[in-house]
Amino acid sequence: MNDVQCELCPKMCLIKPGQSGECRVRINIDGVLRTVVYGYPCSINIDPIEKKPLFHFLPGSMILSVATVGCNLHCKNCQNWEISQANPEDENISAYFVPPERLVSLTKRNNCPSLAYTYTDPIVYYEYTYDTAKLARSAGIRNVLVTAGYINEQPWTELLKHVDAANIDLKAISDDFYRRICSGTLKPVQNALILAKASGILVEVTNLIIPTLNDKPEQIRELARWLKVNLGGETPLHFSGFYPRYKMRNLPPTSLKTLEMARQIAMGEGLDYVYIGNLRSKQGQNTYCPDCKVLRKESQGLLIERSGYTILKNRLKDGCCPDCGKEIYGVWK
Numbered sequence: 612m613n614d615v616q617c618e619l620c621p622k623m624c625l626i627k628p629g630q631s632g633e634c635r636v637r638i639n640i641d642g643v644l645r646t647v648v649y650g651y652p653c654s655i656n657i658d659p660i661e662k663k664p665l666f667h668f669l670p671g672s673m674i675l676s677v678a679t680v681g682c683n684l685h686c687k688n689c690q691n692w693e694i695s696q697a698n699p700e701d702e703n704i705s706a707y708f709v710p711p712e713r714l715v716s717l718t719k720r721n722n723c724p725s726l727a728y729t730y731t732d733p734i735v736y737y738e739y740t741y742d743t744a745k746l747a748r749s750a751g752i753r754n755v756l757v758t759a760g761y762i763n764e765q766p767w768t769e770l771l772k773h774v775d776a777a778n779i780d781l782k783a784i785s786d787d788f789y790r791r792i793c794s795g796t797l798k799p800v801q802n803a804l805i806l807a808k809a810s811g812i813l814v815e816v817t818n819l820i821i822p823t824l825n826d827k828p829e830q831i832r833e834l835a836r837w838l839k840v841n842l843g844g845e846t847p848l849h850f851s852g853f854y855p856r857y858k859m860r861n862l863p864p865t866s867l868k869t870l871e872m873a874r875q876i877a878m879g880e881g882l883d884y885v886y887i888g889n890l891r892s893k894q895g896q897n898t899y900c901p902d903c904k905v906l907r908k909e910s911q912g913l914l915i916e917r918s919g920y921t922i923l924k925n926r927l928k929d930g931c932c933p934d935c936g937k938e939i940y941g942v943w944k
């Protein structure tokens with residue numbers, strides 16, 4: 612009696628009165644499901660948009676970035692585990708009341724054209740994300756999600772109506788990986804990716820490569836093939852390097868050689884824009900025209916040159932390659 616079921620994500624937690632779901636931030640109070648992080652971010656920063664990472668959305672712009680505590684996954688390698696796996700009432704968590712209107716005014720005051728819901732996972736602070744995104748859009752601000760995409764179809768479809776771009780993790784094409792490493796499952800993530808792309812928002816994908824767990828050429832090839840078939844070859848893919856963190860300190864960091872091997876495989880499978888993150892890579896950070904690159908050498912199809920999060924050169928002309936006129940997937944202004 613008085614148990615409530617949360618239907619926001621595939622965990623479908625059945626929550627007893629006074630208890631929270633697996634994400635720790637959605638609580639049954641007297642038989643009513645409530646979010647306890649609405650309006651209480653634990654982190655607000657201004658980042659380069661390239662840090663999300665988004666390489667095909669307003670390059671060179673700054674983005675106000677916000678997070679509350681909590682996550683519905685529990686990845687053993689989480690880089691932000693201090694906040695993603697925290698309880699809202701933890702002593703070392705500082706959260707201040709910042710309602711949606713204030714977030715929007717902060718974004719405007721700092722001249723950021725967009726607002727990111729990021730660091731932990733905006734899915735677990737869904738209502739805060741949703742209300743802020745609606746308000747932000749009416750104020751001319753774009754909305755960006757950085758998420759693992761572990762959400763049920765109905766709330767996801769509703770949220771996407773107010774979103775302009777997303778970077779969505781695809782951690783591996785392996786249900787076993789999702790179960791063992793993340794306490795999740797693969798299928799809902801694949802579904803969220805397909806729905807996001809079909810909704811018309813700008814979608815980029817991140818795959819964190821962890822030595823011995825998802826770094827084999829055939830695993831990378833399978834992931835690239837799935838993306839090409841289901842999201843299209845124009846979808847940017849970021850291969851990101853792992854660092855030992857949280858409950859996974861026993862594995863070495865990913866080598867640049869592995870990331871470069873992954874990039875070559877994914878491009879060979881027909882993905883047009885494949886990047887390397889967390890480690891410096893000259894060509895792995897640049898955007899090349901896929902047509903010029905095929906016709907000539909990679910270095911000659913250069914469109915956007917980056918160094919870390921900095922744009923060194925942007926040759927795009929109205930979103931197209933200045934040499935051959937090819938339209939480049941992205942939101943450029």
Ligand code: SF4
Binds near residue numbers: 635
């Ligand atoms: S969002 Fe949280 S409470 Fe709701 S089903 Fe997922 S883990 Fe459980």
